[in-house]
Amino acid sequence: MKKILFAATVAIGLLHTGCAGFLDEELKSSFAPSNTYTSSYGFEVGITGLYGYARSEYNTWGSAGTNTFFAHSQACPYESLQVATDIVYTGHKDGSLVPFENLSYSTSSVYVTTYWNYAYGMIASANEILSYSEKENVKWDKPGDKVRFQAEARFFRAYAYRYLVYLYGDVPYVDKIEEKFRIDFTRTPKAEVLNKMVEDLRFAVDNLPEDPDKVIPGKLTKWAAEHLLSEIYLLAGNYSAAETSARNVINSGYFSLTKNRFGVVWDNPGDPFSDMFLEYNQNRNAGNRESIWVIQLEYNTNGGGDANEDWSRRAWVPKYWNIDGFVLADSLGGRGLAQIVPLKWWINGENFYTPTDMRNSEYNIKRNWYYNNPSSEKFGQKADITDESWNKAELCPAVTKFFYGKADNLSYNGANKDRIKSRLGETYLLLAEALIQQDKQTEAAEAINVIRERANTSPISAGEATIDFLLDERIRELVGEELRRLTLVRLGKLKERTLKYNPNTQNMKDYHALWPIPQSIIDSNTGSSFPQNEGYN
DSSP states (O other), rough: HHHHHHHHHHHHHHHHHOOSSOOOOOOOOOOOHHHHBBBBHHHHHHHHHHHHHHGGGGGGGGOTSOOOOOOOSSOOOOGGGGGSSSSSESSOOTTTTTOOOOOOOTOOOHHHHHHHHHHHEEEHHHHHHHTTTOOOOOOSSSTTTHHHHHHHHHHHHHHHHHHHHHHSSOOOOOOOOOOOOOOOOOOOOHHHHHHHHHHHHHHHHHHHOOOOOSSOOTOOHHHHHHHHHHHHHHHHHHHHHHHHHHHHHHHTOOOOOOSSSSTTTTTTSOOOHOOOOOTTOOSOOOOOOEEEEEEETTTTTTTTOOOTTHHHHHSSOOGGGSSSSSOOOOOTTOOOOEEEEEEEEEHSSSSOOOTGGGGGGGEEEOOOOOOOOOTTTTTTTOOOHHHHHHHHTTSSEEEGGGGGTTTTTTTOOOOOOEEEEEEEHHHHHHHHHHHTTOOOOOHHHHEEEHHHHTTTTTOOOGOOHHHHHHHHHHOOOOOSSSSSHHHHHHHHHHHHHHHHTTTTTTOOOGGGOOOOOOOOHHHOOHHHHHHHHTOOO
């Protein structure tokens, strides 16, 4: 998959580049969509480019000469959707993140504009593929090629609109190539956009491959679409349909929760939960039967990630190396910058985890740090976590999901192991959410308890199956994997939980559930009214 991604990335980059003079006219013409989208191979190039575009949602600064379609041009875009919630605060005080923590971001702030551009760029690419797939001159290799490529394109179109409706609310719905330059877009009501997303995802469910063992690692199956469809049904308030989609994935017979050691270093100290996040263990062909869709980011591999693709490790790993007695080590996560730091209420909460909860083991949350500099007199001694070391983001309990380091390049920026985008553990929690919303607390508790049994922790009763308990359980199971802002917005809990648990963000208002529309979009859309979101000027 990664080699295919690399080759296709180069080609698709030519299809969508707008850099005058970058290529001579003859080469531009040869890679024009009208020449490329004439065969199954051409559509494979285009679709693989969409996978590359999706991967680039993690991209920070971008870098010349790599297979990057899109760059936020700032560090840790993903973490802008984690701060100002109930789980983390900014530790490194990175200039790109602080405005999103103290809610001083503006209509022109970096992520406010780049997530909009990222989503609509992906939508434009998907619409192009869908439009050209209906041309009569296409020579398909196999009878099912057309609907398969359309299914993948429609999945990614829905995936892009997911960001738009969560972050901005009502947004223009565009489902075709805009042949003429337009300045008269209007904002489509969120409910209408969600209905269109459901249509796309249902098409994807019906036409994507069923057997995950018969696709290349990283490629979509119907179950990735069904998993996402369950979430979108929840967002739309269609809880019975969300329940059905989640159960379809769970009962498909293709996936199972990870309960036994597997993959690389399976015989080293660890546990089944931590195994899922070790390098090389994310994909199904490594023995991971819980993963549903995995973004391909593997280090130093054609079609994988690069030093600027995913900075999650730099965000989640503390600056231990800044303390006398420590040196950089791949076993400690490499060179973290602690752009975000866990809030104490949950990671150090007295009753947040039960004593036996696997997700709280030393393999999943590192609490014991030992000086590792052989030339230091402290070598081998335990380094105490103090209020000072925590406040300075140098030493604190750390989520190990994003530990990553390379012995030959300890200062490396990226965290380029493949990244699980959806897995069965979350599907059970989506099911529980759908059941709670239907007042089916007994069944909801049963769904949550499947997760808790795997974690070796105590079951809950039906009376404990509440939205707040579910949100706590999502932290225990999915912290760092889920986009916490999106989850809290979907459940109408962003303001309440942030004010309750995060002392660093105490100025949140109801309108902060949405970001502002980028001012550049409003200013350029002079042909029609395009109102700003409430609360923003």
